[in-house]
Amino acid sequence: MLEKDRIAYFYDGDVGNVYFGPNHPMKPHRLCMTHHLVLSYDLHKKMEIYRPHKAYPTELAQFHSADYVEFLHRITPDTQHLYENELRRYNLGEDCPVFDNLFEFCQIYAGGTLDAARRLNHKTCDIAINWAGGLHHAKKCEASGFCYINDLVLGILELLKYHARVLYIDIDVHHGDGVEEAFYFTDRVMTVSFHKYGDFFFPGTGDIKDIGEREGKYYAINIPLKDGIDDSSFTRLFKTVIAKVVETYLPGAIVLQCGADSLARDRLGCFNLSIEGHAECVKFVKKFNIPLLVTGGGGYTKENVARCWAVETGVLLDTELPNEIPDNEYIKYFAPDYTLKVSNVNMDNLNSKSYLSSIKVQVMESLRAIQHAPGVQMQEVPPDFYIPDIDEDELDLDERVDQHTQDKQIHRDDEYYEGDNDNDHEDGAR
Numbered sequence: 001m002l003e004k005d006r007i008a009y010f011y012d013g014d015v016g017n018v019y020f021g022p023n024h025p026m027k028p029h030r031l032c033m034t035h036h037l038v039l040s041y042d043l044h045k046k047m048e049i050y051r052p053h054k055a056y057p058t059e060l061a062q063f064h065s066a067d068y069v070e071f072l073h074r075i076t077p078d079t080q081h082l083y084e085n086e087l088r089r090y091n092l093g094e095d096c097p098v099f100d101n102l103f104e105f106c107q108i109y110a111g112g113t114l115d116a117a118r119r120l121n122h123k124t125c126d127i128a129i130n131w132a133g134g135l136h137h138a139k140k141c142e143a144s145g146f147c148y149i150n151d152l153v154l155g156i157l158e159l160l161k162y163h164a165r166v167l168y169i170d171i172d173v174h175h176g177d178g179v180e181e182a183f184y185f186t187d188r189v190m191t192v193s194f195h196k197y198g199d200f201f202f203p204g205t206g207d208i209k210d211i212g213e214r215e216g217k218y219y220a221i222n223i224p225l226k227d228g229i230d231d232s233s234f235t236r237l238f239k240t241v242i243a244k245v246v247e248t249y250l251p252g253a254i255v256l257q258c259g260a261d262s263l264a265r266d267r268l269g270c271f272n273l274s275i276e277g278h279a280e281c282v283k284f285v286k287k288f289n290i291p292l293l294v295t296g297g298g299g300y301t302k303e304n305v306a307r308c309w310a311v312e313t314g315v316l317l318d319t320e321l322p323n324e325i326p327d328n329e330y331i332k333y334f335a336p337d338y339t340l341k342v343s344n345v346n347m348d349n350l351n352s353k354s355y356l357s358s359i360k361v362q363v364m365e366s367l368r369a370i371q372h373a374p375g376v377q378m379q380e381v382p383p384d385f386y387i388p389d390i391d392e393d394e395l396d397l398d399e400r401v402d403q404h405t406q407d408k409q410i411h412r413d414d415e416y417y418e419g420d421n422d423n424d425h426e427d428g429a430r
Contacts, residue, residue, distance in 0.1 A: 005286075007047040007316060008125035010112035011035050015132045018105045021097050025267055026146045028105070030302035031132050033330045037310035040328035046317045048125070052112035055154070060110060063153045063182065065141045072148060073103050089142070096143035106149040109133050113151035113295060117158035120253060120291045127292045127316050131309050134257045134297030136176040137203060145174065145203060146298075153182045155293055156255055160188055163252030163291075169242065170194065171281050172259020172297040173269040175206030175222070179257075185216045187370075190249050194238060194262075196270055197224030208362055218370045221245065221363055226350035227270040231277030233349060234262075237356055238281050241363055246288055248367045254290050258282060258312060259297025260305040264344045267300035272344050275308045282312045292316075303333045307340050 016032035038044060060069045071086055080087060080098045092098055109132040116128030136152055137145035152168065156179070159166045168183075170176035170193040183189035197206050212220035223241065225234075261269040263278055286292065294316065299305035314321045323339045325331065331338065 004318070005126040005316070006124070008116065008119045008128045009038075009044070009047040009049050009313070010052045010115055010128070010130040011049060011132070012051050012108045012112070014101075015105060015108045018099060018101050020099055020146070024097065024146075025300040027300070027302045028132075030299065030305045031296075033302060033306035033333060034131050034296075034309045036328045036330050037306050037325065038313050040326040041310065041314065041319075041321050043310070043313050043317060043319065046319065047129075047313075050115065052108060052115045052130070054104065054107035055111040055114055055149075056107075059114060059154065060106070060149055062157055063140060063150060064138075068141050069149075072106060075102070076100070091142040091144055095146060096148060102148065109135065110149045110151040110154055113155040113293070114158055116293050117155040120293060121159065121162040126289075127286070127294065129294045129313060129316065131296040131313075134172070134259060134295030136170060136172065136257055136259075136297060137174070137178045139178055139181065144178065147178065150178045150182070152176075152179050152255060152257060152295065155295075156183070156189055159253045159255070159293070164188070165190070165249060165251045167245065167249060167251035167254045167290075168192065168257070169254065169285065170257040170259070170297075171238070171262055171278065172257055173262040173266065173271055174201075174259065174298055175203055176257060177203045177205045180205075180210075180220050180222075183216065184212055184220060185214045187215050187219050190219045190221065190245065190251070192221040192223070192241065192245055194223040194225065194234070196227065197222075198226065201270075208359060211366055218366045221366060223359055223363070225271070226355070228272050228347045228349040229351045230272045230344060230349050231274055231280070233351055233356060234271070234273055235277055235280045235284075237360060239284050240360060242284065244364060244367050246290070248370060251290060253293065254285060254288070255293045255295070256282065256285050257295050257297045258309065260299030260308040261297070263299070263301070263304055263308060263342065264347075265301055265304060265342065266298075268298070269300070272347050272349065274344050275304070275311050275340065275342050278308055279312050279315050283315050286316060304342050306330070306333075307342060311340060 016028050018028050020026045057069050068090055071090055075098050077098055112130035113133040116130050119125045119128050133151040135147035138147035138150035156166050166189050168179055168191045173196050175195040176193040180191045193206055195206050206222045206224055208222050208224050210222050211218055262271045262273050264272045323341055325334050325338045
């Protein structure tokens, strides 16, 4: 009998207590709701649950500029009026507001992704989950699209210390622009993003013609989609592309961003995926049995986000969840049916068969180009100029403790509880 995957799951209740402000679509409270579904289905009993360390400024500066990190550390709602120029420079404002405990929020979600990557590197788990992570729009020197620190880039940089090639897959409705940009010139990371493109949809990047440059040419893959894509079209294309990518690129680790704004009925999205369709992508990636780091991302109809990520936690544990949601602290959000399944909506799929077929043909051509010029067939992990040496003994005390002590840090399931902190009268129009 095959050995079961070891799953590490990262969660800190404080991450769900921050508040972006009235009418802002990002609700970190969805993370508490997700966690309570995970608990109510007893999934925590099948995983190791860890509270992540809060990432140090030096760790965040492995990708972000030190001045930007320092500014995020310093700024508060009470002092922001003193820094109008800096707010403009770092793109803080309406989409990326300054709120109480902003820096700590970034430290927690980035710390979770860094810890997840380190556990995979040290082979203490096969799959690591951080639903608080996946903030794929943040750039080296600025915030963007509700994202301040790009935990995915930091996690990938960590994985590159142990793996010659890392594959990044993004199924958020928005293009994974921050991650693509960070690795656009290298063949050490292949980025594959499935997203809505056109009609001035945010962030406006991710054309199929954007394939990477210099050493990174052909190592960025973009799948630009139109409104209304459904389960069968999406999963068929996803499986065809990802199977060929894995066969061609042979990654040592995979990072999967599971943005839930690609679900039907999302407040900001325009796709028509059911939770089963979205989860089918997770199931497919898991089957490769390659070390896997799974994060959250977008998702703005929060009860459906929680449903989706609970189901996908189940998928990663090979556990099918009963449709009826067990009683939990947030049960009222799942009224009136109190069920997990969310059906698609009746909307046109603007992605014709011929359009999807032409995308597939272009992607396969790119992949053929790297088969004929493999720049990354290396057995050992090469040194890399963009991964600075940092003294991990100084940075991460967890790295210095033995495994027995580390295992004692697994948290009990009954210590997580959060009050309802979402006081903005739900779904105020933006």
